[in-house]
Amino acid sequence: MAALSPSAAAEAKPEGTSAGEAVDERGSAAAGAALLARGLGKTVAGPGGALEILCDVDLRIASGEAVAIVGRSGSGKSTLLGLLAGLDEASSGGVELLGQSLGDLDEDGRARLRAGRVGFVFQSFQLLPGLTALENVLLPLELAAAEGHWRGELRPRAAQMLDAVGLAERAAHYPAQLSGGEQQRVALARAFATDPQVLFADEPTGNLDEATGASVIEQLFALREAQGATLVLVTHDPALATRCDRRLEMHAGRLREMS
């Protein structure tokens, strides 16, 4: 399994640095937090009544920081990640992502905010089965370009990112033709294609064996290092959490800083 080479990682950074092809608005958020959560809560309706998933979560993640959120299954980690990314609406409290209050935006507004600026890596890879590896990587680039958050060539950039994760020769293959590890590497290429300001990773090695998972994590951190993205990593693996700058623990819907 090819690990990401330093030169490839360097190439993964867009030409002309961060002010080049990515329309970078880090300026406004750079001075402050990439992510802010205040009194965040999420309650869902269940058969036995209301079920509180998150309760009064406060959080500040600085720009460029790598933060791990750990906790047992069912503690609410993924729900928190979803609220921070604007994929769901909070029942109480608020989130500011890249200086924008998500509560002030409708769903389209949140989508526009994410286009080209936020990347995702999922436990189940979430590649579109009908698209080739190259097309999956191309997807966020097209969306970013449509919002004016990316200028320049799209296909060469996508090919470059696939090469950066060592899958240049699999560009025309469909997800069903790739192994689990290869699919996750394509997902990495997709996540970093637009040089995002924030990267959300939800249990990125959850569906991989140990060796493959380790390789994928190496590539993830290498790419992150090359591009300087803020990383929010949800994991139940304490060893993985130690690679981040900070570790936060979810327990029964509440978040606390770990020493």
Add this chain to the structure above:
Amino acid sequence: MNAWREALRAAWRAQLRDWRAGELRVLALALIVAVAAVTAVGFFTDRVERAMLRQGAALIAADLLLESSREIDPAITARADALGLRHHRMLTFPSVLLDEDDDSQLISLKAVGEGYPLRGELLIGEQPFAAGRPADGLPAAGEIWVDPRLFTRMGLRLGGRVLLGAREFAVAALIAHEPDRGASLFQLAPRVIMRHDDLPGTELINEASRVRHHLLLAGDVAAIETLQAQIEAEYPGEIRVRGLGNARPELASALERAESYLGLAALVAVILSGAAIAVAANGFAERQADAVAVMRCLGAEQRFVLRVLLLRLLLVGLAASLVGVLAGFIAQGVLAALLAQWFGGALPVAGMAPALAGVATGLVALLGFALPPVLRLRRLSVLRVLRRDLGLPDASVLGVAVAALLAVGALMVWQAGNLKLAALVIAGCLGTLGLLGAAAWLSLAALRRAQGGALIGWRFGIANLARRARANSLALVAFGVGIMALLLLTLVRVDLLEAWRAELPPDAPNHFVINVQPAEVEALRERIAGAGVEVRGLFPMVRGRLLSINGEPVSEGDYADDERAQRLATRDFNLSFAAVPRDDNPLLAGQWWAPDSDELLWSVEDGIAKTLGIEVGDRLRYRVAGSEVLARVANLREVSWDSFQVNFFVIGSPATLAASPATYITSFHLPPADAALVPALLREFPGITLIDVDGLMQRVRQIVDRAAAAVEFVFAFTLLAGVVVLIAAVQSSRAERARESALLRALGASRGQVLGGVAAEFAALGLLAGALASAAASLLGWAVAAHIFQVDYAFNPWLWLVGAGGGALGIAAVGLAATRGVLARPPLQGLREGV
């Protein structure tokens, strides 16, 4: 028994739990459409059959009806008297009615005497299409009763004067119900009833008139049967006998055809619904895989598991079939509104048989299309509880195809009532579906290549169409069939008729004159020519019936498999005679006779010769005016029947028929500016019958329009089935669509972009289906025009606009409605669903 009871309990519980999931609902919907289509037709034809049975003797206004083109032997009425039977003579014949404004109308005149009807009731009234009251006897002398259609069409008034032949009559009442009129199915001329003893003053009847003589008989059943047997034995081919068993054979035949063809059209909807059932059942089986594996792991026997699955299918099947029967019952009201008047008007309530047939259809379709996918669960490995990668074994394509074909085949044979017809229809359906399927697959493959992998917005949607090729091909074919059928029945039908009419020369005859007496021939010719109108010849017409070919008597039984031959073998012919051949009747075999030949010879039209097996040199014996004429076939000739010129199946040499009583027939083209010639001719020649072809064509067109409307209604079910196929396809890809939409929105796509993609996918599907359907309909229209009508078929841009445009709009709307739930959820939920 216990095991089945347990299984039923388990099935019922599982059904209530699983009902919210989409697959069973889609399966039920598909069954409802299929059963509704079949029962709508079944209920309608059942009501008509009951109406005909109930009318019974009233259908012929007697217990026994004798009909002949000659006066019925008085010896028969003597025998009827001896048997104690009541009897009544009446005449019917076509004629022309002229009103006070000199407007004329072809009518069917019935001259009756006291005692009519012997069975049933004649109802008359003063308002058109009102209920009416029983007639007290007959019209008074000098009065007539008229069909309400005639009354309204000509703007007649009660008490107004009209001319019939040489005599004036007053319109005294409207006919509300005529018991032996039966069906107005093929009656092109409205009815007028007059007194038999008013006939002589009209000068309408002469020796060679086309009069139909009827003798009505009623009385003791045994006496009727005795007389019937005697007449059938002594007057074969000369007198047509109709008893209760064959009261209205043309109605029975029409009903049989309606049932057969409409039923087959409904079965197309069943086949397409079957596709939806198969897709939904496949999805159901996939979703049950985990549950089945767990049940087996916990100790359930495979037999038990299968019983539960089968019972679940049957529960859905029965419930959906019952709803389908109800929907069919409501829908048959539309068919009744369109066609009931052809079969006598008000129809009784239907019986239970169509409901049972509908449920049986639903269960057969369910077993044929749903069972094979679900039975895959038999071969599911229990290890799936530990290894989720162990999926359902692939369906055996052959197994699925055989099961479906058996189900469809059984339904087709039952519906067609005829193995040959069923085989033809199955082959036709499979061929059409196969061709459409291949065209769909190729179109999608081309689309995939052309798109170059577009990823967002409408381009993403169109590319998705190509990516989900298998499911979309199915939906394409289903919609394609429905749209094609409707295009053929609406636009192409009109196009073909217009093309045929356009081929007629502008001066093609639009009026025919029949019943011209020999003494009137020259006067009529001069009168018409004097008005500046060209007469296309005046041809003698002699009524004759074919008795034998080469000494072998001709009867219906000789042509058991050929309905047309049966009719030709038993009907009266319009024979003619001529010294010289016509330019427009080229000879195909044999020779024409010399103008002064004294040989007894026939010239036979090629088509009828083939049908009856007649060749040059054969000896044909005809009965003409009570005598028998034997002559040899001298030649076969070709006739162009759609030229609107006067033509004859059989022409004799002058020596053969010149001495027989004849009337004359002619045709001419009358420009609208010379319309006044018609009432003038009717007044000056009261015995003639003048037929306006345009009026007849309009009536024929109305009949065809109504029949087409009924078939269109049934084919609307195929469109509904297409909708269900689409819903089934969307349902089966629901999780994938939810994940896709959630991911796109997570990566920054707006709802508008996602919705645009979905709308584009379905609009493109509809456009493609409509385009394929338009192409198929155009091709079929051209084939029918070229090979059957033998006219030029013109390209109709509306066909493509309506087909492709309608398809795009309609299917986009349906597709968006079917997927809107998927888009309504937050992205996070969609991402989780896809795991």
